Amino acid sequence: MKPSIPQGTRDFSAAVLRKRNFILQTIRSVFETYGFEPLETPAMENTETLMGKYGEEGDKLIFKVLNNGLNNPDKRDAVIRDFDAVMEGRTNKGITERALRYDLTIPFARYVAMNQGQLTFPFKRYQMQPVWRADRPQRGRYREFWQCDADVAGSTALLHEVELSLIYTNVFNKLNVPVEVHINNRKILGALATVCGGEDMMMDITIAIDKLDKIGMEKVKDELIGKGLSMEQVDTVESFISIAGSNDEKLKALEDMFSSIPQGLEGINELRTVLDSFHAIKGMASAGTQLLVDLSLARGLNYYTGTIFEVKALGVLMGSIGGGGRYDDLTGLFGVKGIAGVGISFGVDRIYDVMEELTAFPESIQKGTTALFFNTGTAEEKYILPIAEELRSKGVACEIYHELAKFDKQFKYAEKKNIPFVIIIGSKEMEAGTALVKELASGTQTETKVDEIASALGY
RNA sequence: GAGGUUGUAGCUCAGUCGGUUAGAGCGUCUGAUUGUGGUUCAGAAGGUCGUGGGUUCGAGACCCAUCAUCCUCCCCA
Secondary structure (H helix, E strand, O other): OOOOOOOOOOOOOHHHHHHHHHHHHHHHHHHHHOOOEEOOOOOEEEHHHHOOOOHHHHHHOOOEEOOOOOOOHHHHHHHHHHHHHHHOOOOOOOOOOEEEOOOOHHHHHHHHHHHOOOOOOOEEEEEEEEEEOOOOOEOOEOOEEEEEEEEEEOOOOOHHHHHHHHHHHHHHHHHOOOEEEEEEEHHHHHHHHHHOOOHHHHHHHHHHHHOHHHHOHHHHHHHHHHOOOOHHHHHHHHHHHOOOOOHHHHHHHHHHHOOOOHHHHHHHHHHHHHHHHHHHOOOOOOOOOOEEEOOOOOOOOOOOOOEEEEEEEOOOOOOOOEEEEEEOOOHHHHOOOOOOEEEEEEEHHHHHHHHHHHOOOOHHHHOOOOEEEOOOOHHHHHHHHHHHHHHHHOOOOEEEOOOOOOHHHHHHHHHHOOOOEEEEOOHHHHHHOEEEEEEOOOOOEEEEEHHHHHHHOOO
């Protein structure tokens, strides 16, 4: 059997993992400075927890885990019946009771619903874990990938939207990735739907206008007509997504458009409040990332109800590298009403791909072992072991070459592993109680006392 | 779910019209060099040509199937 890994999954080597950890640590540290607390949930959820939360397309992409014991002959008939039910598109506990998590938001909502009595609200949690989607792998798309989410449950305050925007800004500034944070509000889209054929048309309309920058205005209009909108309604949609200018100009035009629709005005006000607070912060208005009102931004996940976000990297062809929004009643799906929430997500794997393309990773993160002790024989090895232990206790990452070998070979090992120093203690040095410390990059070599090795290494 | 790309040495890839024993660069190993690397030089190992059928006197190349891969659409991070 040829060794292989499942489609759309990857092994991560040391160099890759150091870069990934750099991204994860950056995000984590920013999350924590805003008071978010860590949470981890299981890789598997009950299938019924996940089904029906991500729309029809989403359901198809959920990895379902086959139940155990299906090969039991006594259960044969029942299993076949259950399988038929699955074939008809219905989930069935008899055959697949569990599924791999598809995102971190629904498990978070499930957690909040389960633990509402113990939590302090507003409950602010962050979560950085892999999720799985049975998608066709391609550029920027994996079947196993990591998300980093920060969510607030139990508050409708727009303060959270502002702070989440700031988190996006701070993280991408620290990662040195230029981005645009697009922002919109589902209430505005709801108002548009009200004007154009009713609220239940909202999904169809938003999905169509979401494609604007990809397929162009004419095809969007074709799609809307296909969904049953009248020419007049299509014209309204066109004038809506044609609204251009600065954020303020867009908001003013929207106010004219939806002056008689309270839901729309509410959405516009929410947007304005978030934008004002964000841009009033010193430094935000002039430099760095800005929030950009994007009326064609819709987001597919159907649980969003208010503000919605999406982050796009500038200068790299890549889908969104982050997204999120407000959901009024997420825990309602689990029978707990009245807990509103808002959250954002970072797509670590795409951020990685973008940073790789922009060569935005700092060199310094590739440091592993600091020093390599050459192996010059068994007696020396025994003598070196406690010296290495002493160094490690001082925080110096060091290793001893595993066997006696030509210096040539040991040098090459150090180079391959990007180890900056080698330490040579042979019989002569052993007798004298010294060590030769050589810095590979410069080639300079100094003889030092054994108990002064650490300082020779700069510790 | 639909469409396309590519599968040849550890890696990146040549391989002409179907024709003798399938090549290169990099990497690996050995030596030049018994305690001082990167350069250089000499040499060596490494292949069921993704897999299974078929066409042919003859297949790495052509045909069919299959698996894997990457990409596009759909949708998304």
